Amino acid sequence: MTKAGAPEKLIIDGKRIDGRGFEEFRPIEIKVANLKNAGGSASFKFGNTFAQAAIFGPQEMHPRHLLDPQKAYIKCRYTMAPFSTKERIRPGRSRRGTEISKVSKEALASVIFLEDYPKTLINIYIEILQADATTRCAGLNAASLALVDAGIPIKNLITSCSVGKIDGQIVLDVDGLEDNYGDVDMAIGMIGNENKYVLLQMDGIITREDLSKMLELAKTGCSKIFELEKNALTEKYKTGELNEEKHE
């Protein structure tokens, strides 16, 4: 990637700067249950974007005054590692981190069966180890897989990807350069294959027609990610031959 300033064009000869087509993801890599001491964990990579999620709980609720006798309480923390970008980020809370934590929490809460674990706390940690745009989407995907690994009951997996507009062209999976110098960047989260949106954030200016095109593109993107997430989970827990042995 070129470091000096804005590139002249983001699309050259019908290809994007890193050689991708318009509706192509960066290489995606998924690992489930990669942390030993967490209740559940997963990592998700979109090219250079690397998100690691860990789940602790359901556990005893502290502080006690936030305890909900009807359902579980979710705490979600999204942080970027100080070394995740070209310029060092001050570790800890930030305005941006707080916002993303909130939207991620609400997206995840929409699929978790919170009433199954009353009076408990579910801790979700999303750490961005390397950032190259689309971090909240990678984080959300990782967190959703980590929830499955932790054995927390959920309605369906969450899939998330970004779409954007660069040089007047609608593209899937925005990377760092395209995010900085493109026109529009939109993060979308969906519930598995159910055609329901749980996250939509955008910056830039866009027409109504383009928006519906982008949503359509995001839907196909999310369904691809859904397949990859399913594969990652079934690969992790291969059972060998089925139905050979019956047991309690």
Place this chain on the structure above:
Amino acid sequence: MESELFVNERELVIPGQTLAKGLDYLPSSGCFRDNNEVKAKLLGLVRLKDRFVSIVPLAGVYIPKPGDGVIGFVKDMQTSLWVIDINSPYDSIMLLGQAVDEYIDLNKTDISMFYDIGDVIYAKVLSVSKSKSVHLTMNDYRARKLIGGRIMKITPSKVPRLIGREGSMIEMIKDKTKTQIIVGQNGIVWLKGEKEALAVKAVLTIENESHTVGLTDRISELLEKESE
């Protein structure tokens, strides 16, 4: 309306997967009904019984049920009760009357002479109220204080696999390693005996490979090989 089943017994399913269609199938533990479909809400193996579809999860925390035998750590003590940590989001308490048979004069007796902070006990879950307050009892022939030995934790949902059908798996490990083993339903295992280390290894192998087939044979092989 016709009903249809999409999965086999012991098939691995992921959350959100449709297991059955129609009203003839009923969602049991680990499943939920979404309009006309029965769907999974956990990652695990399918179990079918009559019309009920349920899932044996591969992970998760321990949620106490009345009648469960659990291993707990005495965490705190008050004048006439103990607070027991049972590896669950919900703390449990054991009242004096459930722990000791004789009459105790609380003015003269310090109840730490029965169970003290840090002790490990095997107890039975007496009741779980709707507000999730858990009571334990020692009024069971298996209940006792566990002295010495070592403690390990496994995933609570894998306890049935460790025990095996009618205790076949755990009996085999006990027999071949000459170790006393007590398994709590809450995933805490207590071991004491000659070849503790080998027994620990066997339990960990079961924990890691619980979802695969032919496990009993592999454990038996492992024990044969290592005990020579």
